[in-house]
Amino acid sequence: MEITFKIWRQNSPKTKGKIEAYKVDGITEDMSFLEALDHLNEQLVLKGEKVIAYEYDCREGICGQCGIFINGRAHGPHDHITTCQLHMRSFKDGDTIIVEPWRAASFPVIKDLIVDRSAFDRIIEQGAYISAKTGTAPEANAILIPKEISDKAMNAAACIGCGACVATCKNSSAALFTSAKINHLNNLPQGKAEANNRVLKMTKQMEQEGFGSCTYTGACEVECPENISILNIAEMNARHTKAKLLR
Amino acid sequence: MILNSKIPEGKLEDKWRNYQIRSKLINPANKKKLNVIVVGTGLSGAGAAATLAELGYDVQCFCYQDSARRAHSVAAQGGINAAKNYQHDGDSVWRMFYDTLKGGDFRSREANVYRLAELSAPLIDHYVQQGVPFAREYGGVLVNRSFGGVQVQRTFYARGQTGQQLQLAAYSQLYKMINLNKVKMFPRSEMMDLVVIDGKAKGIIVRDLRNGEIKKYAADAVVLATGGYSRVFRLSTLAIGCNGSAIWKAHKRGAFFAGPSFTQIHPTALPQTSESQSKLTLMSESLRNDGRIWVPKQKADSRKANDIPEEDRDYYLERRYPGFGNLAPRDIASRAAKERIDAGYGVGRLKNAVYLDFKHAINTFGLQTIKDRYGNLFKMYLKITGIDAYKEPMQISPAAHFSMGGLWVDYELMTTIPGLYAVGECNFSDHGANRLGANSLLQASIDGYFVLPNTINNYLANALQEETVTIDHPQFEKVENEAKKRIQQILDVKGSKTVDHFHRALGEIMWQECAMSRNKKGLEQAIDKIKALKNEFWKDVRVTGHDKELNTELEKAYRLADFIELGILMCTDALQREESCGAHFREEYQTDEGEALRIDKDYSYVSAWEYNEGNFKLHKEQLQFENVTPTVRSYK
Numbered sequence: 110m111e112i113t114f115k116i117w118r119q120n121s122p123k124t125k126g127k128i129e130a131y132k133v134d135g136i137t138e139d140m141s142f143l144e145a146l147d148h149l150n151e152q153l154v155l156k157g158e159k160v161i162a163y164e165y166d167c168r169e170g171i172c173g174q175c176g177i178f179i180n181g182r183a184h185g186p187h188d189h190i191t192t193c194q195l196h197m198r199s200f201k202d203g204d205t206i207i208v209e210p211w212r213a214a215s216f217p218v219i220k221d222l223i224v225d226r227s228a229f230d231r232i233i234e235q236g237a238y239i240s241a242k243t244g245t246a247p248e249a250n251a252i253l254i255p256k257e258i259s260d261k262a263m264n265a266a267a268c269i270g271c272g273a274c275v276a277t278c279k280n281s282s283a284a285l286f287t288s289a290k291i292n293h294l295n296n297l298p299q300g301k302a303e304a305n306n307r308v309l310k311m312t313k314q315m316e317q318e319g320f321g322s323c324t325y326t327g328a329c330e331v332e333c334p335e336n337i338s339i340l341n342i343a344e345m346n347a348r349h350t351k352a353k354l355l356r
Numbered sequence: 357m358i359l360n361s362k363i364p365e366g367k368l369e370d371k372w373r374n375y376q377i378r379s380k381l382i383n384p385a386n387k388k389k390l391n392v393i394v395v396g397t398g399l400s401g402a403g404a405a406a407t408l409a410e411l412g413y414d415v416q417c418f419c420y421q422d423s424a425r426r427a428h429s430v431a432a433q434g435g436i437n438a439a440k441n442y443q444h445d446g447d448s449v450w451r452m453f454y455d456t457l458k459g460g461d462f463r464s465r466e467a468n469v470y471r472l473a474e475l476s477a478p479l480i481d482h483y484v485q486q487g488v489p490f491a492r493e494y495g496g497v498l499v500n501r502s503f504g505g506v507q508v509q510r511t512f513y514a515r516g517q518t519g520q521q522l523q524l525a526a527y528s529q530l531y532k533m534i535n536l537n538k539v540k541m542f543p544r545s546e547m548m549d550l551v552v553i554d555g556k557a558k559g560i561i562v563r564d565l566r567n568g569e570i571k572k573y574a575a576d577a578v579v580l581a582t583g584g585y586s587r588v589f590r591l592s593t594l595a596i597g598c599n600g601s602a603i604w605k606a607h608k609r610g611a612f613f614a615g616p617s618f619t620q621i622h623p624t625a626l627p628q629t630s631e632s633q634s635k636l637t638l639m640s641e642s643l644r645n646d647g648r649i650w651v652p653k654q655k656a657d658s659r660k661a662n663d664i665p666e667e668d669r670d671y672y673l674e675r676r677y678p679g680f681g682n683l684a685p686r687d688i689a690s691r692a693a694k695e696r697i698d699a700g701y702g703v704g705r706l707k708n709a710v711y712l713d714f715k716h717a718i719n720t721f722g723l724q725t726i727k728d729r730y731g732n733l734f735k736m737y738l739k740i741t742g743i744d745a746y747k748e749p750m751q752i753s754p755a756a757h758f759s760m761g762g763l764w765v766d767y768e769l770m771t772t773i774p775g776l777y778a779v780g781e782c783n784f785s786d787h788g789a790n791r792l793g794a795n796s797l798l799q800a801s802i803d804g805y806f807v808l809p810n811t812i813n814n815y816l817a818n819a820l821q822e823e824t825v826t827i828d829h830p831q832f833e834k835v836e837n838e839a840k841k842r843i844q845q846i847l848d849v850k851g852s853k854t855v856d857h858f859h860r861a862l863g864e865i866m867w868q869e870c871a872m873s874r875n876k877k878g879l880e881q882a883i884d885k886i887k888a889l890k891n892e893f894w895k896d897v898r899v900t901g902h903d904k905e906l907n908t909e910l911e912k913a914y915r916l917a918d919f920i921e922l923g924i925l926m927c928t929d930a931l932q933r934e935e936s937c938g939a940h941f942r943e944e945y946q947t948d949e950g951e952a953l954r955i956d957k958d959y960s961y962v963s964a965w966e967y968n969e970g971n972f973k974l975h976k977e978q979l980q981f982e983n984v985t986p987t988v989r990s991y992k
Contacts, residue, residue: 202415255492
């Protein structure tokens with residue numbers, strides 16, 4: 110296949126970026142999207158040019174490090190996948206593909222397609238844990254958790270922190286990410302002791318990081334690789350209201 | 357140098373307690389004065405960093421990823437073992453100890469393995485307390501399943517995301533301590549070298565990957581938690597960024613490297629489909645609980661899988677190993693697949709795969725049950741291959757996976773450099789010559805949460821009396837300059853071939869000669885080929901851009917330069933060990949039935965290699981079996 114990539118190039122956080130076009134031959138349908146970019150990068154090296162910077166690590170859809178805006182969609186043309194799971198068989202010979210980084214004020218560009226998502230870590234830091242020290246745990250089966258509850262917590266806990274929800278949201282809201290983590294822990298008996306504090310502190314941090322408000326369009330759940338439901342946001346809002354009342 | 361494994365006195369079941377009773381303690385006021393560096397934030401690194409910080413130490417923690425949450429522990433799908441005996445099926449600490457020792461083909465220490473089994477149950481308690489949503493029964497108790505090499509159900513899991521969920525627990529606990537200012541976190545930071553002063557580990561040199569700046573960090577002890585090195589094969593189940601550089605640098609600074617050739621080939625990955633492939637995706641071994649592995653009885657059978665009737669299928673694992681069937685250990689399952697594929701029975705477009713079939717399980721348990729058990733794995737398979745595995749069998753193939761080898765450590769997890777510790781996959785300690793499924797998350801966690809925080813004090817208690825070393829010590833500047841020079845050397849080559857070109861070449865040599873099946877001639881040739889490749893790399897590699905910027909190509913290059921050297925050591929080790937054990941299969945040493953032939957009288961030791969100017973010197977740590985008698989490892 111021959112593909113024309115139009116790729117956002119930006120040398121550093123402070124410099125201005127622009128779209129540059131690269132015509133690439135020798136792409137096969139079996140290649141993943143990232144392997145096609147690898148292929149392009151090898152050609153750039155041989156031409157003496159700087160490689161395109163993009164992120165990845167596990168390349169099996171679980172680490173959450175990859176994330177590219179492809180033809181105007183987070184993680185490309187399919188629902189519920191990561192960029193590394195996208196394959197070139199989803200494109201046609203001769204296609205032009207627009208490749209951009211996540212666009213959100215809270216995710217500043219570091220270089221080319223790489224953005225800084227450390228705002229997510231700072232939200233986690235505000236309470237996405239159970240404040241028990243190593244060595245203090247009771248026997249595991251002493252805490253009975255019915256399957257429905259445990260499944261519900263697991264559905265929310267599945268978030269891989271890729272940031273597609275923010276990237277696709279017209280408000281750049283981090284509500285899906287934040288709510289998933291809150292609901293994971295607040296649904297479990299272990300998380301109840303700090304439940305109110307957790308929701309108040311994490312949502313406060315979310316706002317301080319500059320993420321927008323949620324207007325409930327549902328765009329985020331379409332792109333979420335783990336299919337995390339937008340109902341989590343409603344649940345978080347309810348928990349937030351309750352926590353404020355009880356404060 | 358005589359290797360002292362520091363195994364405590366007493367009966368096997370008392371050793372860990374005896375150790376804890378006798379190890380030195382440090383009072384809380386003094387712990388604050390001590391600083392520990394932790395490199396890597398997977399289960400072992402994040403677990404260690406969080407727990408050390410809870411104990412009162414000051415911790416500086418580093419990872420190359422953009423966030424501590426991304427460490428490759430996330431990728432473990434299937435589960436984590438623990439001797440809870442919740443299923444009432446005869447499990448016990450002893451049985452788990454024995455299974456693990458036998459699974460490793462009696463090439464690991466009894467005392468270490470026993471401790472691993474002993475601490476497994478409290479670890480599940482710990483993770484439940486931290487909010488890990490393990491699978492549950494309707495009544496609320498925890499669920500278990502089986503894994504390869506074992507006849508009881510002792511594996512705990514969180515859907516197909518066990519590693520991710522444990523990692524999130526460890527990462528969250530780490531961030532709790534960051535919030536309390538007890539840990540300083542440095543993401544996008546890669547260790548370039550180790551600083552050793554007066555024979556003790558005192559700090560590291562780090563490259564800030566965002567801008568290429570080289571920085572110095574001092575500490576009273578350094579903990580490496582940097583994971584496995586199977587990316588030496590290039591195509592592997594590991595994350596692309598996984599590398600062996602930190603342990604390789606430590607090795608070159610004096611830490612012995614144990615069992616480097618003990619690398620596991622996982623039987624159930626997706627097959628390679630093209631030359632440009634960067635990664636082999638793993639399908640969890642848990643699939644072998646319900647999936648049946650087969651190839652056609654007829655060579656080059658052109659029929660579609662579903663059109664091949666039962667009588668024309670060869671369920672070769674069930675045929676060869678009726679006792680364990682599809683749940684034979686990984687090394688055995690991989691070799692059996694290779695045997696069939698090499699004999700011309702492989703399936704798929706490149707004839708490099710075997711079938712993993714769920715038809716029978718779906719007929720027996722119903723579609724919904726199989727969906728509940730493996731839903732996300734089937735979904736992942738569909739995303740990558742475009743094939744619906746509920747309707748036709750998966751195609752799977754062996755792939756480089758775990759490294760049992762790593763830095764040599766004693767019972768305290770300290771390397772041969774005082775003050776340098778290695779935890780998790782980057783040490784050699786518990787798995788011998790082959791790791792059992794669901795023991796990886798276990799060992800990483802036990803090392804980080806339970807062992808290291810109870811052993812590092814024994815060293816640090818003495819550090820209190822010593823003068824604190826700072827980055828102003830001249831050794832820091834010396835090592836920093838060496839790191840800068842090496843980077844500059846790579847950039848200065850300005851050759852004509854890409855880093856990936858060399859990595860593909862290295863991977864091909866290693867996969868051919870130092871993977872599932874090895875022989876003397878092949879290994880000797882491999883060493884020569886890798887040495888030639890090394891010369892070519894330093895003459896002809898091309899890296900564009902410069903060192904004072906985010907430069908992903910440069911990162912790949914300096915990691916590969918270390919992998920090339922490591923490859924030589926791996927082949928040297930495989931060549932020296934003239935026996936077959938676990939994942940190390942030497943063609944010259946096999947039974948008439950083609951099974952591994954261990955030679956205990958000559959090789960019942962841990963090989964620990966010392967680096968010496970590009971050469972390697974072997975030291976032997978004899979293994980003592982006082983509680984079990986090593987037997988022929990039969991899964992028939």
